[in-house]
Structure formats: C-alpha cells, structure tokens
Amino acid sequence: MKSRKRKLAVLKNGRGRLAASSAVFAVVGLGAAAAHAHGFVGDRFFPPTIATDDPFATDELLFPSVSYFKSADSPPIGTTDIGFEFDKEIFPKFALGISGDWLNLAQAGQPSASGWDDFSLSAKYQLWENVPHEAIFSVGAEWDIGGSGSKEVGADPTSTFTPTIYFGKGFGDLPNALEYARPFALTGTLGEDLPTSAEPNNLEWGLALEYSLPYLQSQVKDIGLPAPFKDMIPLVEFSFTSPENRDGGETTGTINPGVLYEGEYFQIGAEAIVPVNNASGHDVGAIVQLQIYIDDIWPKVFGYPILGK
C-alpha cells in the first residue's frame, strides 16, 4: 500500500500523463501486500487477510489477487491490480517474502498505462505467542525496491523501508456467558514508512476484525450450519495511511467488508473497497484473492523452515 502511493505520486508529478493522487495507492496496494498461509495459535486458526497483513511467518503463495478501484481524481483513475506474493519460512518463525503487482491505469481522455509496479521484499519474525489467550506478536520490515518496476505506471525510482509490528488476538478465552463472541478475532499492523527520498513519512496502520464460523461450529456450538457457510469467515478490514510531514496531506484509507471461504487447499476471499473520505477514492471498488495452501498441497516441500526445526 505504502509503495503504491509513492509510485503514483511520481507518475503525477514527474510525467503528468495521468493525474494520480496519494489516495490511489492507499487502496490499490491491497493486491499482494497481505495474506499468509496457515497461521495457528493453539486452537485458533487466523486466516490470511486481504487488505492488512497478518502476524504469521509461514510458507504461502498468494496468486492471483485482482482488484479494481477508482482514485479521488477528477476524472478518476481506474486502477486494475493483479498481484502475487510468495513467502518462505527460512528458520523457525522467520520468513522472507517477495511480492509484485501488475497495474493497468486508465483515465478518461488519457491513454492507459500498464506495467509492473516496484517489487517488494519482506521479512517477518514471530516474536511472542500466548496459546491459551490465542495471542501473537510479530515484527518485520518491508523493502519496496525503488526502480524495479515500470515507469509507465509511475513505479517509484527510490526505495522505501517500512519496519512494522503485527499482532493477533482471538477471543476464545472469553467466558461462557459470552460464548457467541468467542469466534471473534482481531489482527492488526502498525508500520512507519522510511523513504530514501524527500517523500513524506507515513504511518501505515490497519485492523482486521473477523468472525470465524468454523470456530463457532467446532469450538463453541454446532448450530448446524450447512456448507458452504460453515467454512466462511466474514470480516471487515480497515486500512489507513497517515502522512506525518512534508505536506503529505490528510489521512486516507478504506474500510473493506467481505468474506473468506476456507477450502481444504485454498482460501478464496472477496471484499468491497470503501473509501473513507473524498481524498481516499471514488466509488466502491472490489478485490478478489486466491490463497493457495502450498503446505497442504506439497507437504514434503512446504510448511517447514529451510534451516532448523
């Protein structure tokens, strides 16, 4: 998300081919910047979320992620983002990842532009877990590799580093009087953009509130939900960017209501992308993601760290 904002800013200021606003990036970056494979803390399975990153450092393959969203510009820029992400656990609880997004930008009266956005490398370490309380805390960083994408879509020629903290909390430890609240879980991220050029520092923050129907059925009360509903996790995500200096403008972001479907070897997720203010976007967008559980498809290859056990 953070990188996309800068990249489109370059497109706007440097080339002027398409007038882009920072709000575009706050949303378009939804593509491949999030999501992970099987993440467990005790009884709790935290699904890979779409708009915000989850706290797990696991093997994962997100492919493809397709989103469409219109910027706040007039006339708006319609951005289609097709992305991927691959992560590999290197040693226990530590994973490295790479992600990329192919973009198509279209604006009325202008020729469309297509190409790869800058690629990103990431590292994450699961620092702390509390099994009885279904809690996890992780630290990590992302490197948006400046100049690795296409100038056609305004890929940023300079790099940005974003150290980030991640957390997750399931509510399975609530008392029986609140048993129907036990399927709730919350994950979140807080990151600080550190650009290598004179661009604004941004606070990147997000939350995902989910209600796991599989958890309800298997841990709390079997209410007889039929397929496919018993395998669904409704959720709402909040993804925001708050500029801190250098005339970065106001906070932008989106609220994304949606649902995840858990298959045995994959997860399919879909969300609406609702801009929170006029600076964040134009109209409601949408995103669809396929998460492939490579640790289940190839259990002898994935699901284990390369070094150590």
Add this chain to the structure above:
Amino acid sequence: MKIILKIMKTNSIQRWSLICAVFLALQSTAWAHAFLDHAEPKVGSTVTNSPAEVKIWFTQELEPAFSSIEVQNAQGKEVDKKDVHVDAKDKSLLEVSLPQLPAGTYTVAWHVVSVDTHRTQGHFEFTVK
C-alpha cells in the same frame, strides 16, 4: 469493469488461470490439516443421558499414534477411559469411551496429526443434564 474484462482476455491471464487450475488439480494427490467436522455429542450441546463415548469426525484421515482426545469434568479431572483410538473403518473418526457421567459440564480437548503430519488442536464442551 471493462478493464478487467479486457485483461482477462489476454494471453497472460490465460496462462495464470492455467497455473491456478494446475494447483487446484493437485488437490487429489495431497492432504491437508485435519479440522473438526462434527462430533457426538455435538459441540456445545446438552444431552439428557450420559454418552457412552465421544466421537469426533475430522476433515482428514489421522495418524493414530499422534492423535488423542481427553475428556475432563468441571474440576479438570480426566474422566474418559483412556482408550482413544482411530476407527478401524473410518480413519477420520477419533473416539474415546466414557464411563457413566454424572450431570455436569465436560470439556473435550483433542490434539491430532493428519496423515501429512500437520498438527491441529481444539476443545469444546458438552453438558449432561
């Protein structure tokens, strides 16, 4: 949405779709994590008579040596007969026998390993009236 439709017509997307189809087709040769599908007594249920056993059906076949069920009473004492086993005909069914249980709420805690060595765990309660 016209943009998406246009992109979907490109050879690039067709290739991506083919790759996805291959991934999904591989499901028939793979296993997955074992999640609780359903149980008897039902998760969170209240029963009028003491059940003779706890049965849990999982979404995958299990490794018997690494799969267990423990039934505890409200004081945390194990009350099952410690004869947990995977059903001989249905490798996804794990069961343990119970003695006659007095009225009360019981916790079923399970830990299983699916045949592809993935571990999962969970617990639920049922009540005997």
